[in-house]
Amino acid sequence: MKLRNGLLLGSAFAIGLAAGPLAGRIAGLPEGPFSLGMAALAQEVPASAADSGNHAEIARYLVLFGQVLDLARAKYVEPVSVHDLINNALSGMISGLDPHSSYMTEKQYGDMKIQTTGNYGGLGIEVQGQDGHIRIVAPFDGSPAARAGLKPGDYIVAVNGHDVDGQPVDTVVQTMKGKPGEKIAVTVLREKAPKPITVTMTREIIHLQVVRSALYGNIGYIRVSQFTEETEARMHEAFNKLKAQADAKGAGGKLQGLVLDLRSDPGGLLNQAIAVSDDFIPEGQIVSIRARDPHEDQRWDARGTDMTNHLPIVVLIDGGTASAAEIVAGALQDHRRAVLLGTKSFGKGSVQTIFPFPGYGAVRLTTARYYTPSGRSIQGLGIVPDIAVKDSRSDPGFSVHEADLAHIIKNEGGNRSKPVARTDLPAIAGSIPDEPPANWPDLDLTKPDTDFQLQEGLRVVRSMAGLPAPDVTANATPPHNATAHAVP
Structure with missing residues (x-):
């Protein structure tokens, strides 16, 4: 495998599942079509998967995974789809490794690819999960988030008055997305600020001026x-x-x-x-x-x-x-x-590599x-x-x-x-x-x-450069003779 040139930041989630031979069941857990069917998925555990334990241990955990999935499907207070359960499991499996590994659905993977081209829709803000909270990494220059005064290190706690603290990063990101031209209120906590700060922004297509x-x-x-x-x-x-x-x-x-x-x-x-x-x-x-x-x-x-x-x-x-x-x-x-x-x-x-899973999404x-x-x-x-x-x-x-x-x-x-x-x-x-x-x-x-x-x-x-370098603090009044020329 050749490492790709993919060093990326931000919120992302991905998909992928490997299974080996399964034998037996864990006592006390319910049987179900998923857990019983897993036993026939493969005839041999790949050698690379067995580097930290034997085949039987891997098989037991895969059976446990299937049985917990069946339990959630059968007993959760509301109906839940296998799709959601698997996505949640894969997200937790990968994002639990380190703060920069993540699991992306197919839509999230598409959004990530659009963002790296420099043009996408939203508020123009990079966020990351930290201990269950949503932290702003940086607003992008010229974006609604930058114009509203959001800063690196701010924590997003509410969107349109609804508490989002503790929610998954992907859920909060989706909440902040919407039709360009619509207004959205974001509340943040900022170090040394006496109370939460709420700013109202208008969603727009972000043409990132890098x-x-x-x-x-x-x-x-x-x-x-x-x-x-x-x-x-x-x-x-x-x-x-x-x-x-x-x-x-x-x-x-x-x-x-x-x-x-x-x-x-x-x-x-x-x-x-x-x-x-x-x-x-x-x-x-x-x-x-x-x-x-x-x-x-x-x-x-x-x-x-x-x-x-x-x-x-x-x-x-x-x-x-x-x-x-x-x-x-x-x-x-x-x-x-x-x-x-x-x-x-x-x-x-660290360096992150993107591994696409066609039809599902990707793992970062x-x-x-x-x-x-x-x-x-x-x-x-x-x-x-x-x-x-x-x-x-x-x-x-x-x-x-x-x-x-x-x-x-x-x-x-x-x-x-x-x-x-x-x-x-x-x-x-x-x-x-x-x-x-x-x-x-x-x-x-x-x-x-x-x-x-x-x-x-x-x-x-x-x-x-050998040029005069006067002390701009001498009079505590910054100079006012600089002319800026922005590059389009």
Whole structure:
């Protein structure tokens, strides 16, 4: 089996059932057509299924499964279909392994494929189950959820006034879907908020803008909100447009640095993370993955290109930077190709592979761990920025990381040696404050001047480029002369 390039986040569920020979029945449990019929399903248990027990033990558990199914069909307070029972069982079997493995019905699998293309219907929000609660991973840029002010780390507790806390992720996701143009009220709990927050949004077709850009003087800014099939191509377009905008300024107007914004980027496709990293790293390893079977281990190396021609780069990260976004940040940090500024990333160091079951759906299964070029695994640990800067004084930042989730996979197999301290940081790094001054304005994502992490990132990259880098906190009044040019 060849591992697919499928590193994905979000809510998903899948289907699949394997059975071996069955003999006998468990005393005290009812017989039924399903449990009796299972005994004739196969003549031999596959060797791979017997690695943790003998054939008889596997057979007993499969009989137990059938008998419990029959019990639920016969005795549950309301009629329940075999379809629902099997789907629930498969969902629990896979999702119980780790927070990122899941079971998808055929419809859910179709929705997931649409989402990775960058266009789909809904509120534009990535959610994940955590201990029976629904946690927002990140709202997508420009989506109804982002415009309504929903934040990473918020917990969804009600939809249209109906309590959804404790419900399966898929059920809540389906509740929030509907006809474009219809209004929906979502209630969330937010850390340090004195009471639940209810926001009303209008459903719409989401055309996910995975890449945006702006030009601040001679410094380019590229925001990557998710790694879909079009991310790397859109990033190339954005960079070329920034160069043209800088060149159009005339004498001395060349692009002299870049800020790459990966904050609140929940990740996406592995091949896109590799392609984006390759655009900045001229040579050496980008990432490697190690699976249960060593024959499925893989590594990817840069192909000798750097589209920026070695311009200085600052990468912005935070607790919502996860998965594929962490691969890019980790590769650029290990190669000393960029300076990372912000707060510690989420810490998802695993790879998920999609296994379709035609006519039923698909299983999204954690199949490997990934490792940065220096050999470290960031699973449960995250990536620590080179320059620590919070986005506000009062906000504790993204309060939930991979390490806080239930039954995560272990961090193992990586380079355990202490990272070598960076000696290539610009002199200005030591003078960057770790939080905004007391009278810094509240963050408004539509006003770059209020984004403290961005302003300090611009200051660092200007210094790296040999340009003036004035202290934006000197008067506690952010500059107002930056002109942003969005890339369609």
